[in-house]
Structures are given as structure tokens and as C-alpha cells.
Amino acid sequence: xxxxxxxxxxxxRVNQTREQRLKQSFPRLGAEEKQTLLKKFHPDYRADxxxxxxxxxxxxxxAPKELVRVLEGDSPVSDGSLGxxxxxxxxxxxxxxxxxxxxxxxxxxxDAGARVIIATxxxxxxxxxxxxxxxxxxxxxENDSPAIHYxxxxxxxxxxxxxxxxxxxxTDAPEAIQWLENLGVIFDKNPDGSMKTIHxxxxxxxxxxxCRDYTGAEIMRTLRDEVKSRQGITVLEFSPAVELLTxxxxxxxxxxxxxxxxxxxxxxxxxxxxxxxxxxxxxHYQGFPTSNHYGATGDGLVLAYRAGARLAFIDTMQxxxxxxxxxxxxxxxxxxxxxxxxGAQLVNRNGEQFVFxxxxxxxxxxxxxxxxxxGRGVKTPAGVDGVWLDTPMIEVLKGPGTVxxxxxxxxxxxxxxxxxxxKEPILVYPTLHYQNGGVAIxxxxxxxxxYLLVAGEASGGVHGRNRLMGNSxxxxxxxxxxxGREGAQLAKERTxxxxxxLEHLSRWRQLLRERxxxxxxxxxxxxxxxTRKPGNRIGGQGVGEV
Amino acid sequence: xxxxxxxxxxxxxxxxVPDSLTILQALEYAGYRLTRGVGCRGGFCGACATVYRVxxxxxxxxxxxxxxxxEPNMQLAMIPFFPAxxxxxxxxxxxxxxxxxxxxxxxxxxxxxxxxxxxxxxxxIDVLGYVSALLRxxxxxxxxxxFDCIMCGLCVSRCPAELVKHHAALLCRRLYGSRLxxxxxxxxxxxxxxxxxxxxAELEQLKNMxxxxxxxxxxxxxxxxxx
Numbered sequence: 001x002x003x004x005x006x007x008x009x010x011x012x013r014v015n016q017t018r019e020q021r022l023k024q025s026f027p028r029l030g031a032e033e034k035q036t037l038l039k040k041f042h043p044d045y046r047a048d049x050x051x052x053x054x055x056x057x058x059x060x061x062x063a064p065k066e067l068v069r070v071l072e073g074d075s076p077v078s079d080g081s082l083g084x085x086x087x088x089x090x091x092x093x094x095x096x097x098x099x100x101x102x103x104x105x106x107x108x109x110x111d112a113g114a115r116v117i118i119a120t121x122x123x124x125x126x127x128x129x130x131x132x133x134x135x136x137x138x139x140x141x142e143n144d145s146p147a148i149h150y151x152x153x154x155x156x157x158x159x160x161x162x163x164x165x166x167x168x169x170x171t172d173a174p175e176a177i178q179w180l181e182n183l184g185v186i187f188d189k190n191p192d193g194s195m196k197t198i199h200x201x202x203x204x205x206x207x208x209x210x211c212r213d214y215t216g217a218e219i220m221r222t223l224r225d226e227v228k229s230r231q232g233i234t235v236l237e238f239s240p241a242v243e244l245l246t247x248x249x250x251x252x253x254x255x256x257x258x259x260x261x262x263x264x265x266x267x268x269x270x271x272x273x274x275x276x277x278x279x280x281x282x283x284h285y286q287g288f289p290t291s292n293h294y295g296a297t298g299d300g301l302v303l304a305y306r307a308g309a310r311l312a313f314i315d316t317m318q319x320x321x322x323x324x325x326x327x328x329x330x331x332x333x334x335x336x337x338x339x340x341x342x343g344a345q346l347v348n349r350n351g352e353q354f355v356f357x358x359x360x361x362x363x364x365x366x367x368x369x370x371x372x373x374x375g376r377g378v379k380t381p382a383g384v385d386g387v388w389l390d391t392p393m394i395e396v397l398k399g400p401g402t403v404x405x406x407x408x409x410x411x412x413x414x415x416x417x418x419x420x421x422x423k424e425p426i427l428v429y430p431t432l433h434y435q436n437g438g439v440a441i442x443x444x445x446x447x448x449x450x451y452l453l454v455a456g457e458a459s460g461g462v463h464g465r466n467r468l469m470g471n472s473x474x475x476x477x478x479x480x481x482x483x484g485r486e487g488a489q490l491a492k493e494r495t496x497x498x499x500x501x502l503e504h505l506s507r508w509r510q511l512l513r514e515r516x517x518x519x520x521x522x523x524x525x526x527x528x529x530x531t532r533k534p535g536n537r538i539g540g541q542g543v544g545e546v
Numbered sequence: 547x548x549x550x551x552x553x554x555x556x557x558x559x560x561x562x563v564p565d566s567l568t569i570l571q572a573l574e575y576a577g578y579r580l581t582r583g584v585g586c587r588g589g590f591c592g593a594c595a596t597v598y599r600v601x602x603x604x605x606x607x608x609x610x611x612x613x614x615x616x617e618p619n620m621q622l623a624m625i626p627f628f629p630a631x632x633x634x635x636x637x638x639x640x641x642x643x644x645x646x647x648x649x650x651x652x653x654x655x656x657x658x659x660x661x662x663x664x665x666x667x668x669x670x671i672d673v674l675g676y677v678s679a680l681l682r683x684x685x686x687x688x689x690x691x692x693f694d695c696i697m698c699g700l701c702v703s704r705c706p707a708e709l710v711k712h713h714a715a716l717l718c719r720r721l722y723g724s725r726l727x728x729x730x731x732x733x734x735x736x737x738x739x740x741x742x743x744x745x746x747a748e749l750e751q752l753k754n755m756x757x758x759x760x761x762x763x764x765x766x767x768x769x770x771x772x773x
Contacts, residue, residue: 031761126585126593140736143770147748154752155764163753171749174736184637184720186689186727193728204767214694217590221697222723225716229636238581260581293586329568329615333588343772382566408694412669413589416613527581530574 002418014388014425017351026353041366044316049286054515057310066283071305073523077243087269091117092491094270096241099127100476101456102276103223108484110232119257121240121295125224128293132216133336135208137470138173144205146170156202156360157464165462168443176477185222198341200469202360208470213409244307245500252452253500271491272451274483275300279435279457282528288432289332299524300458304439306508309447312460313437321364323431325386327417332431337469343397347388348376362466365430386427445483455479552618569611582626589613592698598622608666628699631710642725644683651714656707663701673701689722
């Protein structure tokens with residue numbers, strides 16, 4: 001037993017009730033029960049952690065305070081000092097962000113004959129896509145259809161999703177799977193070649209395609225390898241964009257990058273710009289730990305907003321119900337939903353179930369927060385709240401060896417800290433996982449700024465107020481490909497001369513002065529700061545503050 | 547938080563850090579604001595592959611900095627970048643034979659089986675096992691054994707024969723996934739149905755429904771049972 005003694009006692013309670021719980025199926029909640037639970041316990045409903053935007057296209061709307069601070073920030077770039085007329089690079093399509101959506105866009109634009117540059121903050125492929133374990137949805141089985149998938153998506157999003165975007169997502173899904181397979185992604189299959197598929201939270205058909213529990217990693221490393229194979233794609237690593245360039249008419253025209261190795265600006269003139277910078281978990285909304293990549297600081301939202309693009313659904317974040325609560329070293333890291341797909345139940349300190357394990361993520365997260373607030377949670381020695389996720393149950397339900405076979409990444413992660421997933425339950429608590437909203441797009445990824453496209457987690461509207469498991473990997477591939485195709489086409493059509501500049505930034509600065517005065521922060525923030533300083537988070541996962 | 551401080555050495559420099567931290571967290575605690583040697587912080591990206599040693603012991607140890615707890619008297623270093631060879635090839639031009647992999651990575655034939663690669667793998671993958679499988683022409687097996695590779699490249703940095711095995715393994719997996727794995731008929735069929743417009747009308751109808759109609763349909767969904 002690898003748990004400290006106060007927890008050991010509680011583990012025994014989970015073990016004792018397992019046999020009895022095997023026979024119980026916790027009832028699903030009705031629509032009204034769900035709304036009551038969400039309003040009472042979901043972090044999106046904590047009014048005091050939101051603020052109203054005063055500047056920009058979404059002025060008057062609310063967003064988490066941490067996001068408002070960076071959206072209403074000033075640029076690190078000075079207006080006139082760049083000496084325009086010379087560009088280090090000129091290209092047809094500039095893709096900002098080298099994750100799943102960015103690579104899919106670049107490959108597709110290259111297929112369409114465009115010259116492509118990918119500018120990325122860290123290494124190519126350093127992105128949330130790499131970390132997605134659970135799977136990717138597509139309605140490709142006989143008992144399923146894009147229409148059934150549509151209903152699951154829009155119900156999961158509480159009927160707030162943009163219909164055209166959901167239609168695009170579910171219609172392109174099977175083709176996205178085939179595209180990935182043609183690039184060499186290895187999906188879990190039966191011997192006859194049919195896809196092994198499972199349920200996810202909120203799915204009415206088993207349509208989750210998996211690559212063990214390395215689904216995102218398998219997709220990302222394959223896309224990255226394909227990008228490297230292509231001479232038409234130039235990759236600039238450690239070069240995040242810090243400001244967009246626009247024409248006097250307000251159209252996108254390129255970007256200024258910061259080369260982090262040399263601390264030097266690079267100017268890129270581009271006919272179309274595609275933002276694929278992903279999410280913002282590293283802003284640690286409401287002090288939550290996060291499952292996100294180190295670079296997930298919402299840069300694309302900041303850049304697009306300053307250039308005049310409207311955002312959508314920025315008042316809603318996804319808190320993944322099962323972030324690690326113990327051991328302390330990996331608090332906030334993700335425990336994939338696949339664990340519940342395989343049959344593991346959520347159990348409180350009394351050894352009782354308290355929610356149907358495959359409700360949508362917002363509902364399960366709220367139920368866990370309720371258990372802890374009402375005293376039925378477990379406190380770790382470090383003071384972190386949690387409930388049990390009964391992983392040994394999978395072995396009972398699906399046979400010995402299932403955990404090791406289906407969840408190798410998780411087994412490895414916990415074994416490093418002495419916990420045997422197939423024999424002991426684990427402690428979990430919601431972790432900041434996904435930015436439900438982002439830059440408003442249409443089905444071809446256009447934004448309200450001409451020649452500026454957005455795809456993936458940086459966009460908003462596909463998932464409404466709550467995303468289902470397996471629809472973000474799908475989102476990055478479907479909309480990444482759409483953006484790549486459309487970006488190449490728009491570049492072809494933009495034949496006249498145009499002059500990239502920073503007029504939008506001068507206007508933005510004037511607005512900031514008028515509405516906010518001095519004292520605004522500089523954004524995008526690019527990377528979080530976890531060094532030991534007053535106010536910083538030690539450990540970077542919400543382990544505690546100095 | 548546990549404030550039991552221990553001594554560690556970062557690139558030779560002495561620091562005291564809480565013993566509850568991972569190597570990555572300890573570097574940050576000591577004051578390093580990292581751009582290299584840090585990535586997903588969840589054990590999936592291979593950016594923080596680390597070589598370390600404990601004072602008094604000559605053995606080199608290998609780990610992911612984000613997944614390994616610090617221990618007293620660790621000598622830590624960062625590996626910012628490793629210049630692994632990666633020839634340009636187009637998957638679409640390959641058929642899926644082991645010979646093709648060997649043509650692209652001929653140095654694989656220089657392997658003399660020392661097993662240093664396996665010992666250096668932070669994922670505990672049988673690296674020599676998949677290299678041997680590949681040399682025997684078994685691409686499917688090489689793909690299977692190497693599946694959990696996070697491409698950190700430690701195996702390459704330690705290889706006396708300079709084999710770029712993590713890239714060769716990726717090629718094996720891509721060949722298996724695209725050329726050798728059995729294809730699913732249901733996927734191709736569904737794509738054909740979508741292209742023929744089979745679901746268009748139904749989706750159009752759903753798109754135009756009001757919230758109440760959608761809610762009713764959603765509540766009445768039939769849920770496919772578990773296996």
C-alpha cells in the first residue's frame with residue numbers, strides 16, 4: 001500500500017464497497033437537476049471571479065478576471081520603431097501555433113500549393129494535442145450517424161453551440177479519421193480492421209476512437225513528422241507571435257514574432273494568417289491547477305482581439321472532473337476520461353457513488369466539488385481535496401490485465417510514485433482543462449477580421465458551453481484542415497499589393513488610455529512564471545502559493 | 547506544503563529545495579524560468595528528458611524531469627536540444643517494407659546489441675527489442691513495442707552506434723498505420739455515404755430546430771449499452 005496511513009483507511013472503505021457497487025448503476029440526472037447542480041457548484045457560476053471587458057469588440061461582456069487582464073493588455077511592441085518595409089519572411093499562409101490544428105492547417109495548405117510558415121512558441125508539437133489521452137470521436141459505425149453525433153454535441157454544450165460549426169465537425173469527422181490513418185496514425189482495431197470504439201461522457205453511441213491512452217500523442221507525433229517531410233513548410237520554433245500586422249483597412253497581413261533564443265523580433269508578411277495557439281489553462285483561472293501544456297497562455301486570443309476580432313463563449317471554461325489530487329508532485333495533471341469509459345466509478349469518502357460516471361464533464365466536475373464542499377470528500381496530507389476514482393473496478397469488470405493494456409500511460413505515471421492503478425483507487429479533483437470559447441469563427445474558420453482565420457481550441461462556438469470528450473482532437477483536425485484549405489485559397493485570391501503595419505495597435509493604445517488609464521499589463525504573457533517569488537505558484541500545478 | 551529542504555546541484559550550483567518537488571519544479575523553485583527542457587509537464591512530450599547523477603555514484607540516471615521527484619545530492623543538468631538526424635522522406639511514396647526503413651536509416655545495421663538504449667529509456671520501452679524486430683523485418687512488432695515512445699531522444703544520445711532509433715520507430719508506426727494495418731470497411735462506407743449527401747437533410751432539420759425541440763430529442767436519445 002502506497003498511501004499514507006490516514007488515506008489507507010479510506011482506501012479500505014472503497015475496497016469494501018466495490019462488490020456491492022458493481023451491481024448498482026447510479027441514475028443519470030434530468031435536465032433540471034443538472035442545471036441546479038451546475039449553478040450551485042460549477043466554477044463558471046462564481047460571479048466574483050469574473051470581470052467585464054471595457055475595451056475591444058466584446059466590451060460589456062464578462063470573462064474570467066485573469067483573461068480580462070491579458071485581453072486588455074498592451075503590446076510589447078512599440079508603434080513606430082520597427083522600420084517597416086523590410087520583412088525577414090514573406091509567405092502565403094502564416095500559421096501561428098504548432099500544435100494539432102496548426103500542423104493540420106499547414107499540411108492542408110501545403111497540399112493546396114501555398115507557401116507556409118509555422119511560427120510556434122516552443123518546439124513543433126509542444127501543445128495540448130500531445131496530451132489528449134482519451135480519444136477522438138467520429139460517427140463511422142453502422143448504428144451511428146453524423147446526425148446522432150450532432151445531437152450529442154449540442155446537448156453536451158447545453159444547446160448553445162453554433163449549429164453550422166457542429167454540422168462541420170460531425171460531417172467531416174469520418175474523413176478526418178481516414179486522413180489521419182493515411183498519414184500513419186495507428187488506431188485501436190479489431191482483427192478484421194473494424195475500429196474498436198468506446199463511450200465517452202455524454203455520447204449515445206460508442207464512437208470514441210483510441211490509440212491506447214496515447215491518442216493525442218500518436219496524432220501529434222505523426223502530424224509533426226509529416227510537417228518535417230514537406231519542403232513547402234518552414235517551421236520557426238521558439239518564435240511566438242507577439243502582435244499581428246494589419247493593413248490600414250484593418251485586414252490581417254502578417255505578424256511580429258519574438259525569437260526567444262536571440263530575444264529579437266522577426267517580421268513576417270503573410271497573405272493569410274491562421275491562429276492555432278490553443279487554450280489558456282496556464283492563466284490558472286480562479287487559482288485552479290491545470291492539465292494544460294506549459295505554453296497554454298491564451299496568446300492567440302490576445303493577438304486576435306487587439307486586431308479587432310470578436311470573441312465568443314469566453315465566459316466558460318472546462319474543468320475536467322478528474323485531475324490528479326494525489327500524489328502532490330502531479331496535482332492537476334489529467335486522469336483520462338477513458339478510465340470512466342472503461343467502467344471506473346467515482347466514490348466519496350464513505351465508499352458511495354454520487355454521480356453517473358459518464359455524465360458530461362461539467363456535471364461530473366460539479367458533483368465532485370459538491371461532495372468535497374459538503375464534507376464527503378477526502379483531504380490529502382497536503383490539504384488538497386479529492387474523491388476516489390475506483391480504477392481496480394476495471395479489472396473486475398473487464399478482466400485482469402485490462403488496466404495495463406488500455407491505460408499504459410496512466411499506469412506508468414502513477415507507478416513512478418508508487419501507486420498501482422490496477423490494485424488501488426486514485427484521488428481526483430477537477431482541473432482546469434479546456435477553453436470552451438475563443439475567437440468567433442464561421443464554418444470556414446473566418447473571423448471578423450479579413451484574412452485572419454482561427455482553428456482549434458483558440459476558436460469559440462463549436463462546443464458551446466461544454467465540450468464532450470473526444471471532440472477536441474476532432475475539432476483540431478476538422479477545423480485545422482478547413483483553415484488550411486481556406487487560407488491557401490484566400491492567399492491565392494489576394495493578388496493586389498498590401499502594406500502590413502500597426503495602425504490597429506495605435507488605435508488600441510488610444511482606447512486603452514481612454515478607458516483603462518495607465519497600469520495595464522503587457523500581453524501576451526507567453527509563458528507562466530513558476531519561479532519562487534511572492535505570488536507565484538510553486539510547482540506550477542497549484543501546489544500552493546508562497 | 548512540505549518544506550523539508552534538501553541539497554541539490556543544478557549544473558554544478560548548490561541549491562536547497564523542498565523534497566516534495568519534481569526535478570522540473572525544483573529547477574523553477576531555484577529560480578530558472580524555463581523555455582527549453584519543459585513542455586507538457588505531464589509526461590507525454592519528451593521535452594524534459596534529463597540525465598542526472600547522485601553524488602558519490604558514477605552511474606548516470608535518466609528520467610523525465612516533470613515526472614520524477616528530487617532526491618538529496620542530485621546533480622542535475624538540462625538537455626536543451628539534441629541534434630538527431632532525420633532524413634526527408636515522403637510516406638506517400640513508400641510501400642511499407644522493412645527494407646525501405648533500412649534504406650532511410652542505414653545506420654540501423656550498425657547495432658551491436660549493447661542494450662544501452664533500453665537502459666536509458668524513461669518510458670521503460672524495450673528499445674533494443676524493437677530495433678531487433680525491425681532488423682528481422684517485423685515492422686508491425688517494431689510499431690507495437692515502440693508505441694509508448696515519447697520521442698525524447700535519450701536512447702539516441704546514448705547509442706554508441708549512433709542509431710536514430712526513435713525516428714526509425716516512428717517511421718515503422720506510420721508505415722504500419724497507413725499500409726499494413728487492416729482497413730475498416732465501415733469507415734470507408736460512411737465517408738461514401740456522407741459524400742453522397744445521405745445525412746444532409748437530417749442535419750439541416752436539426753440545425754433549424756429550436757432549443758425546446760432539441761431538448762426533447764436529446765432527452766429521448768437511446769443510449770447504446772456497454773459491450
